[in-house]
Amino acid sequence: MIGAAFGDTLAKAQAGDEAAFACIFRDVQPSLLRYLRMIAPDPEDVAGETWVQVVAGLEGFRGEEQAFRAWLFTIARHRAVDAGRSRTRRPAVPLEMSEAAEQLTSPDTADLALEAVSSRAAVALIATLPPEQAEIILLRVVAGLDNADVARIVRKTPGAVRVAAHRGLRRLAGQAERTGVTQ
Amino acid sequence: MSGPGAMHDEMPGYFPGRPGGGEHDEPLLDMILDRRPLPPGAPPEMHVLARTLAAAAGSADPRELAGEAAALAAFRRSASPAGVSHAAQRPARRWLPRRSGRGRLPIAAALVGAAAGLGSITAAYVGVLPGPIQQMAHVTVGAPSASHNRSPQTRTATRPPGRAPYEPGPSDHKQARSAGSTPAPSQANHQQQHHGSTGRSPEPAPTCKPGPVPTRTPPKPGPTQYPTLGPGQPVVTPQPSPTASCPVIVPQAGGSRSSH
Numbered sequence: 264m265i266g267a268a269f270g271d272t273l274a275k276a277q278a279g280d281e282a283a284f285a286c287i288f289r290d291v292q293p294s295l296l297r298y299l300r301m302i303a304p305d306p307e308d309v310a311g312e313t314w315v316q317v318v319a320g321l322e323g324f325r326g327e328e329q330a331f332r333a334w335l336f337t338i339a340r341h342r343a344v345d346a347g348r349s350r351t352r353r354p355a356v357p358l359e360m361s362e363a364a365e366q367l368t369s370p371d372t373a374d375l376a377l378e379a380v381s382s383r384a385a386v387a388l389i390a391t392l393p394p395e396q397a398e399i400i401l402l403r404v405v406a407g408l409d410n411a412d413v414a415r416i417v418r419k420t421p422g423a424v425r426v427a428a429h430r431g432l433r434r435l436a437g438q439a440e441r442t443g444v445t446q
Numbered sequence: 447m448s449g450p451g452a453m454h455d456e457m458p459g460y461f462p463g464r465p466g467g468g469e470h471d472e473p474l475l476d477m478i479l480d481r482r483p484l485p486p487g488a489p490p491e492m493h494v495l496a497r498t499l500a501a502a503a504g505s506a507d508p509r510e511l512a513g514e515a516a517a518l519a520a521f522r523r524s525a526s527p528a529g530v531s532h533a534a535q536r537p538a539r540r541w542l543p544r545r546s547g548r549g550r551l552p553i554a555a556a557l558v559g560a561a562a563g564l565g566s567i568t569a570a571y572v573g574v575l576p577g578p579i580q581q582m583a584h585v586t587v588g589a590p591s592a593s594h595n596r597s598p599q600t601r602t603a604t605r606p607p608g609r610a611p612y613e614p615g616p617s618d619h620k621q622a623r624s625a626g627s628t629p630a631p632s633q634a635n636h637q638q639q640h641h642g643s644t645g646r647s648p649e650p651a652p653t654c655k656p657g658p659v660p661t662r663t664p665p666k667p668g669p670t671q672y673p674t675l676g677p678g679q680p681v682v683t684p685q686p687s688p689t690a691s692c693p694v695i696v697p698q699a700g701g702s703r704s705s706h
Contacts, residue, residue: 289511319524435495
């Protein structure tokens with residue numbers, strides 16, 4: 264998160280300052296990709312399309328950093344849904360299994376909890392949850408959005424979002440306990 | 447549904463009877479979700495969970511920033527669209543066509559409308575519009591009236607052969623008066639001269655009828671109101687006014703202004 268300097272950075276980016284835009288990009292892009300790896304078939308492509316749309320609407324955006332992130336992740340989710348639809352319309356072609364897909368389908372997710380916890384492994388561990396819970400936890404923790412923003416993005420009530428997040432966290436905690444990771 | 451009411455496989459982290467299990471752990475879970483530090487007495491699995499989620503939101507891998515160049519290129523295109531080649535614009539067009547198309551249509555329609563309006567106004571001031579339209583322009587935008595602009599020679603030269611020359615009918619004058627226009631004294635004189643000397647028939651001229659406009663004269667019964675051109679024809683005489691030269695309708699002796 265950029266924090267208090269976000270307003271100035273956004274204003275400069277809206278005025279055409281490339282360095283300011285790069286600052287925003289570097290701040291958001293990692294969490295965006297981690298989220299999209301969970302929900303999109305081609306996360307890099309969807310992230311690129313998301314940024315094109317963000318750039319197109321950047322000048323008209325008004326709001327704080329939290330609102331900016333909520334706006335950006337809303338766009339990302341829409342683009343991911345579009346990408347999923349277009350993929351289902353296309354003829355099925357066997358694809359090479361990506362690294363992320365291998366992690367998502369790993370039979371022994373407990374091993375992921377045992378190994379040194381890198382960002383990628385942690386996201387992969389979250390991805391073992393039911394998709395709805397995993398998406399909500401990623402939006403809450405990785406994207407840094409609050410309950411209300413996440414509820415708007417996934418089109419659920421804040422209460423339902425909170426319950427789903429708690430269930431997902433309990434499941435993750437159980438996996439950690441079963442594997443003996445109880446430092 | 448939460449706590450003991452949930453299926454076991456829905457809540458594998460819930461252990462009944464344990465401190466921190468079920469709904470009792472909700473404050474801790476909320477703290478983890480908000481990325482706040484846990485209290486020291488929190489269960490160990492909660493600490494592990496917090497570390498795992500903190501790692502998920504950890505620092506960026508350089509590979510994750512590989513799309514920066516493309517994003518900056520899109521940003522540059524947005525900042526200076528004129529300096530972009532067609533090949534470079536293609537990816538952006540994928541997301542912008544509907545927006546641009548929607549924006550261009552109203553602008554084009556507005557430009558066409560503005561051009562047509564300016565052209566019509568110009569034509570009205572030049573006085574080349576057909577009589578009824580010129581008269582309407584005279585009423586609405588203050589263009590010269592048709593009778594003022596068209597000399598008999600001009601009308602003779604421009605009219606099609608075999609057709610009677612156009613003369614603004616009484617309805618035209620009535621329309622002008624009804625709309626509250628302020629014809630110049632010369633125009634009023636012209637109207638007076640026109641009514642008195644042409645000897646035209648009392649039939650109303652085949653002009654486009656004006657819409658319902660407020661009139662200063664009391665309405666007379668009848669489907670349409672055309673003043674007669676007989677002996678009782680009103681004479682419009684200019685009256686000097688400190689603000690405007692509004693014509694005053696003075697009924698001639700032996701008759702009042704009538705309509706049929």
